Amino acid sequence: MSDKCCSSNTNEQSKITPGEQGCCKSSSGEGEPASTNDAGSCCSSSQNEIQTAGVSSSCCSSGNDSQNEIVQNATCCSNNSIESSFQCEKAEYKIFGMDCPSCALTIEKGLSRLGEFQEVKVNYNTAKLKVTGSANTSFDHVISTVQKLGFTAEPIKQNKNVRTFNVEGMDCGSCAKSIENHLNTIPEVKSVTVSFSTGKMKVEHDNKVEEIVKEVSKLGYRASLMENKTKLDETAKSNSEYRSIILSGMLIALGFIGSYTVLSPIVSAMLYALAIILSGYKPVKSAYYAIKSRSLDMNVLMSAAVIGAALIGEWFEGATVVWLFALGTALQNRSIEQTRKSIRNLMDLAPSEAWIKDGTELVKKPVEEVSVGEIVVIKPGDRIPLDGNIIHGETSVNQAPITGESIPVDKLSGDTVYAGTINESGSIEVKVTKLVEDTAISKIIHLVEEAQEQKAPTQAFIDKFAGIYTPVVFVFALVVIIFPPLLGMGSWGEWIYKGLELLVVACPCALVISTPVAIVSAIGNAAKNGVLIKGGTFLEKAGRIKAIAFDKTGTLTEGRPKVSHLKALAASEEELISIALTLENYSTHPIAKTIVSYAKDKGIQEKNGQLYKSIVGKGVQATIDGEIYYAGNVKLFEELNVPLSSIQKELQKIQSEGKTVVIVGTSTELLGVISVSDTIRETTVKALNGLKHVGIDEVVMLTGDNEGTAKMIAKEANVSRFFAELLPEDKVDAIKRLQQEGYKVAMVGDGINDAPALATSDLGIAMGGAGTDTAMETADIVLMADNLEKLPYTVKLSRKALTIIKQNIWFSIIVKFIALVLIFPGWLTLWMAVLSDTGAAVIVILNALRLLRVKE
Incomplete structure (x- = not known):
């Protein structure tokens, strides 16, 4: 079989690996072009694939020889015509939420069943999806199909029609789902994903940005393109929201006090009605569009309860319900914003402009316009704008924003400095080595945002539970409203009131919010302290770890x-x-x-x-x-x-x-x-003792050194056990042995040499992420500084997060259960039902915010 697929102008020719089907030769080997229905890859390459994700692109790049190009392209994707083969299309996506290789198989089968694609490949280890299609293939259904299967897909290279918006006003996951459902009804919207945790929405659309913002506002939320958002606008809208709540609260108080003094019942009812309109306009409007997009969120439940209360003449109850709901929502939003600030603070670390040396002059430039190789001058006390190498001068640099190290690091000519860090003393000249989007701080921000958008196992379970709980209780509320009065078991008013209480209790806001807020808080705190936790899944795993295995060279020792x-x-x-x-x-x-x-x-x-x-x-x-x-x-x-x-x-x-x-x-x-x-290492003994102090049962050393060396280092480092004279595959066996003994095992290495052991362990932890892109990509948790000091803190934070998540879940369930029990004896009022929901949600958020204050 020919080893060339199609002509390429890349540095290396694409190779057809053994067992793969070539696109320039049929599987029969007779030299005929492969048909469009062949399962083989169009132009598959293990090294350099020409690909564009999210948009149509040719996978057959032209080479120097135009004749070869036509012959090869004629057989690339289709045997029908030369013209059709020029439009062989491929897209690549990042997949989130896979927790085992069977998930990858599920996605492959799900997409293959659509019958639209020639080839679907999902790599579990790299979490990447590659989809190949013919000339007329549409990739519009890829993201939505992956979402239906319970995962999240994101184009690796977004096209110009994919935009990211900030969304304000969401206070639980059902809000995000309502926005997704509503926007998916608009023909110009190709795909939409909304993350409640980060308050971000990614939309692929063909219509104007203003139209997307307008559609989101119909649901009662505020959307703005990330680059267009201003703090002044945020403050003004927030003040307006609180003014409305204060005014409606005053109307309710006036009506309540007046009903016992000079005001007639009709005037009091009018004041209550006015309060309902002021506080209830937004949730009722949101409920209308939620129902239209077949969503059953808290706005629908609250609106039904308020309208029902008004219809049976309980104006005070209805006004109190909607006011408490508005107040609770505002408090929740304000609290949740505290968790999202951790990322915004990271974004503000790197300056937006840099002083560039142009001959003998200094020119101020936006960092986006600075090219690799240009010379940046940084004065004492200034933040470093871009990654680079010092070419002149000596200084000490505060690297805490990147590595979490509290002590400034001395830097000499030739040393690397990172964007966002602070030049403490001397003036330095730095040769730029990375563009603004490739700097260490940019990668950290991107990885943390990705991590916060992923659902942890507990969160995924709670969301599924809430998806069943809410409609079940909603239907039960309708049964309570209709059947008891028909059976002569009481008056309509009495049972309608009980049904309305059930509608309010059906809102699982506190329960749904219990996990994501805790995870976002923990991941944000970790990032601020120089630890990258790449998702809620890994945060939960870190909290359950009982044994940690260390590579010796370069990890426990200096190397x-x-x-x-x-x-x-x-x-x-x-x-x-x-x-x-x-x-x-x-x-x-x-x-x-x-x-x-x-x-x-x-x-x-x-x-x-x-x-x-x-x-x-x-x-x-x-x-x-x-x-x-x-x-x-x-x-x-x-x-x-x-x-x-x-x-x-x-x-x-x-x-x-x-x-x-x-x-x-x-x-x-x-x-x-x-x-x-x-x-x-100076920090090794302290770090390992710290791990034992936070509850790690086994601290194990893995090394290829002889028994004598291993014994000496183990004694010095105070490790529990060691395995000596190990080859890379032997390290894997050592990890498996610990797992067979019943331990949840983390492996700490450099992210490169220890790849097999890192992959086998329950949790892979890499050191020195600030200097190695590979470490940042391969491990589940990355210690940005090149030492182990942050490890006990990471375990402590993860365990604290697990504890708070459990507290939040149990608290939410118990409050709901008590509310349900109190409905039927008639001891629960509508306003108490609302308070049990919004009040519990605020308490859950405040409890989760404690994770922002966890220190080493």
């Missing part, structure tokens, strides 16, 4: 060997180091570099050496002052027949501690011994 001990024999220490420096200076071995670095730090000069020679697997030699000197391992000196009996005990002791021995001498005598070892 850079250091000289730990010197023993001079036939020379002084300075002479020993000078000879060792001379011998090792031309070697590229890591241990040689360690010795060279140590000597230079001590300010020791090398001698005049010549005739350097590397002895593979044993050491090095050089001639100094006419005599041959050697530096190497025990085996080298045994072959030279140099007696080692005088240092045998010393060697055994050093080796038993897991250190590497470097012997320096001639063919006749020993000058001394240098031992080199990888050292424990």
Whole structure:
């Protein structure tokens, strides 16, 4: 089979891997073009695929040879005509909500059943969906179909018609669902996703932005394009909302007091009616459009209760219900905004403009217009606008916004600095290495927003429960209103009132809001402290972890060997180091570099050496002052027949501690011994003790080193257990062994070398995300600083979040249960029913806000 799919102008040709069907050759292998119904990929490539997500695009890029292009394109997607093959289309999406590979299979089957696509591939590990279609394929149904299957899809590259809006006024998940349902009834809207947690709405539409904003306002919410939103507008609308609540509250108070004094019942009823109109206009309007889009949200339930109360003459009850509902909603919105501020604060960290060096002048530019390679000048006290490398100057930088480190980090020429961090002391010149959308802070914001939009398992379950609970209680309320009076069990007024109470109790606002607000608060707090938790699923998993396995090198240890001990024999220490420096200076071995670095730090000069020679697997030699000197391992000196009996005990002791021995001498005598070892990080012992303090039962070390080294490091780091002499696949077995022992296991590594173990563990945690894009992409949780200090805090925060979620759920259920029980003896009033719902929702939110204050 040909190894080329279609001509491409990319750096690498697309390859057809074994077992894949080529698009330039049929599966029969007879050289005929593959039909449009073939299951094989049109132009599949494991490396460089030409793709555009969310919009139609050709997957066959033209090459240099136009003749080859026509021949190959003619067989790419269709055997009908050359023209149709030029429009082979492909789209790529990010999938959220998959928790096992069977979810990926479910999505593949669901989309394949539509019969619109030639190929559907879902990769569970990368959470990506690739859809291939022919010339006339429409991708409009991909996002909606994935949503119906219980997941969320987002185009990896949004087209120009996909816009993001901020939505204000939502106080629970049912509000978001009502907006989605309503906008989906508009023909110009292709897809819409609304996240209650972040208050954001993504809409793919062909009509004007103003029309989308107008449609959302019909439901009683405020939508605005993210870049157009102003704080002044927010404040004005918020003040207007509170003025309306205060005025309607005064009317109710006046009517109530007046009914016992000078006012007639009719005047009091008119005051109550006016209060109902003032506070009830918005929910009734929202209810109308919710019903129109077949949604049963809290606005529908409250509106029905208020109108019903008015119809049976309970004007005071109706006015109190709608006023309490409006007040509760306003308080909920204000409280929820506190959780969303964590992301907005991150967005405000990086300055919007930068001083660019243009020859001898400084020019101020918006950061969006700054290109890679330009020189940015940052004065002391200013925030760094873009990621880059220092080319001139020295300073200390407060990296807390990125890594959560409280102590400023010294930066020299050649060091990397990050957008949003603060230049504390010296003036520096920085060469820009990343555009504004690619900076570390931009990636953090994007990842945190994605994380907050994902549903945790508990939240998904609660939403399903609420979806069943609300209609069941609604139908039950109708039964209570109609059947008892028909059966002669009481008056219509009595049972209508009970039914209205049931309608109010049917609103599961507090229950639905119990989980997402807690998750958003926890993820926002973590991001502020230099920890990226990539979703509620991983937050919940972190809270249940009982064992944590650590890779040794670069995680528990520095990953850079250091000289730990010197023993001079036939020379002084300075002479020993000078000879060792001379011998090792031309070697590229890591241990040689360690010795060279140590000597230079001590300010020791090398001698005049010549005739350097590397002895593979044993050491090095050089001639100094006419005599041959050697530096190497025990085996080298045994072959030279140099007696080692005088240092045998010393060697055994050093080796038993897991250190590497470097012997320096001639063919006749020993000058001394240098031992080199990888050292424990300063923060390791404190972090591991902190983990045990927050309830982690097993702290385990995994290493490829020998038993002696592992034992020494384990003792120093105070780990519970260790597994030594492991290959990468052995680390996977160690993780599985811990899981078989009944532990929920987290694996901490660098996100690259430990990929198999990270994938096998229940939770993958990567370190040093600020400097590595791979770590940010591969792990479930990322510690932005290159140390373990944040790990105990992360576990503590996750467990606190789980506790608060449980408290919120139980509190919401108990309040609902008590309200339901009190209805039938006649002890519950309508306003008490509303208070039990809105009051419980506010308490649940305030309880969740405690997560914003969790500290290390």
